[in-house]
Amino acid sequence: MAKDKIIGVDVGGTFTDLVTIDGDTGDIRIAKTPTTLDNQAFGVINALDLAQVDLALVDLIVHGTTTTTNAVLERKLAKTGLITTAGFRDVLELGRRTRPQPYGMTGQFFSIIPRDLRMEVAERMDATGNVLTPLDETALRGAVQVLVNEGCEALVIHFLHAYANPAHEIRAAEIAAGFWPNAYITTGHSLLSETREFERGVTAAVNASVQPLLERYVTRLRDELTGKGYQGDVLVMNGNGGMVSSRLVAREAAKTVMSGPASGVMAAAYTGARAGEDNLLTYDMGGTSTDVALIRNGTPPISNEIEVEYAMPIHVPMVDVRTVGAGGGSIASVNAAGLLEVGPASAGADPGPICYGKGGVEPTISDANMLLGRLNPEKLNAVAGGVSQDKIATVFAAKLGAPLGVDAMQAAEAVIRVANAKMAGAVRMVSLSLGADPRDFALFAFGGAGPLHAADLARELGVPRVLIPARPGMTNALGCIVADLRHDYVQTVNQPLGSEDVGMIHDIFATQVAMGEAALAQESITIREIRKVFSVDMQFLGQSHVVRVPLDSAIPTAAELCCGFEAVYWNRFKVELPEIRARIVNVNTSVIGVSDPVDLSRLINPDGRQDTTKPVSYRAVVFDGKAHNTPVYWRDHLPIDATLTGPAIIEQLDSTILVPPGDRVTSGADGNLFIHIEGTP
Secondary structure, X not given: OOOOEEEEEEEOOOEEEEEEEEOOOOOEEEEEEEOOOOOHHHHHHHHHHHOOOOHHHOOEEEEEOOHHHHHHHHOOOOOEEEEEEOOOOOHHHHOOOOOOOOOOOOOOOOOOOOHHHEEEXXXXXXXXXXXXXXXXXXXXXXXXXXXXXXXXXXXXXXOOOOOOOOHHHHHHHHHHHOOOOOOOEEEHHHHOEOOOHHHHHHHHHHHHHHHHXXXXXXXXXXXXXXXXXXXXXXXXXXXXXXXXXXXXHHHHHHHHOOHHHHHHHHHHHHHHHHHOOOOEEEEEEOOOOEEEEEEEOOEOXXXXXXXXXXXXXXXXXXXXXXXXXXXXXXXXXEOOOOOEEEEEEEOOOOOOOHHHOOOOOOOEHHHHHHHOOOOOOOOOOOOOOOOOHHHHHHHHHHHHHHHHOOOHHHHHHHHHHHHHHHHHHHHHHHOHHHOOOHHHOEEEEEOOOHHHHHHHHHHXXXXXXXXXXXXXXXXXXXXXXXXXXXXXXXXXXXEEOOOOOHHHHHHHHHHHHHHHHHHHHHOOOOOOEEEEEEEEEEEEOOOOOOEEEEEOOOOOOHHHHHHHHHHHHHHHHOXXXXXXXXXXXXXXXXXXXXXXXXXXXXXXXXXXXXXXXOOOEEEEEEEOOEEEEEEEEEHHHOOOOOEEEOOEEEEEOOEEEEEOOOOEEEEOHHHOEEEEOOOOO
């Protein structure tokens, strides 16, 4: 991919971030603007204007969007109808018969497609693909017409065993296309060819219900960009960490869910590899939430069993990112039991935290950091007029301090501790729960608020060092630039190991590779090479969960499959079960179009660096109840070999780094900083 001049732009819940890299001149520009929630395209255009980019000279724009994620979580979806096998219209609502709260009887759930828009028709395949009941085409036409009359914009065709034989789904889609008013028809097997009708049905329903929204958004964005002189393609990040043309992305719209967090993880893996850190715990704290993931041996984890919220499994391959509602704008409150809570409610970008000066009235994490001296009110982005420390202290004293019996400063410290504990729990979920010891990893801290909390979080987890990239607040946008083109495929086999035809596995891999190469050929972007990744999902007979077994080639032997599964199972659970047979559940292939490498060395302009490490100012910062006269440094001025010891504050355009007393900072390649945590190995 010729990246002469490329733009990465990521739309978050609070801010829209933009990075431009000119491969010819080395010029790098960054911009951060408030997200325009009513139309995210406006925020993208505002960021381009702020960076003063001449779009006529840009070769490529890569975009990470929260359009589909927000639509699913907020249930702001296109009106969608479902046609399914007779007797199974309620599968999407019954789910797995779990509860939103495992230990309580509260909570609620709303199906993506309401019951009155779920139609049944006679048809039936058995689990091996044999026809038991032919498709009733007359009933199908009637069901489609009912949904058209109801004003549905998208259609899902989801039959019980279509993964084994999709003939009925294919025929139903052909019939429906004859009088459905648009092209928004999703068949379950084409998106996800695996067993488990609930998960497959939800994935198809999500895809159909966000297709029109995503199509309209990317079309509007392309039109806005074209109007400003841009002539190239717009690539959209997928949740698997790859990217796809905006002209093709709506076909499999569900794959864009969680694309924003995925781009950050891809940037972390890329930056970490250049810095010699292949094992990372990624920690992305933005304005609304915190996303965490685990990277082993330089490879971001991909899972096709992600549940974005209760009873919302989207079983397409996505980077395995876990999210908690703790961001800079997360609201702190005292509940009815007298306990301090932080999040998940957020002040967002408008009005935002109190310290933004835009009318916010609720205490947030950002306000706590401001009150403790960790943020500089003169450099806080989006401030309109500014707010005094006294006003923030008054709110903290009244809304938090009084109910808790502490003063405003103690309340602010309590907010930080509760938020850190919440985020540490998320990191443990992606590390200890998977058999990984956090002490064997470095913490990769990014997002606008991540570096403020990273050192305390690392100390809580026993992580020995923190890696802070050159532009932590722009990492998701940078991930759009360094990402590759990627297509993932899953095919259910569901055969006991030893009885299956290994040649059939080889044929499936070959078919998936051919599909991936054909998909890459449709892209308008030139790629450097094609890389293929093969794996199988396996389990012991009688189990419901699976583990992923990576493979070295597309022609594994039965012995290699068996040994690989036993090794992965042992590493995960430290258990051997030789008396139980193994089963191959899914065959997986990733076809990756590798892009050209990107030089990150100029993310901080080397011309601005100074010869010595000099603070630009001092201010009082509270650590553990005590105020320290703390030096404040401007990161762009630090020497390339800078070292310093905390307490310290390091400020930059897109983030603020907190270095607690005793911790030590060193510099690394590409302008990265390492915080070495006192008291850790």
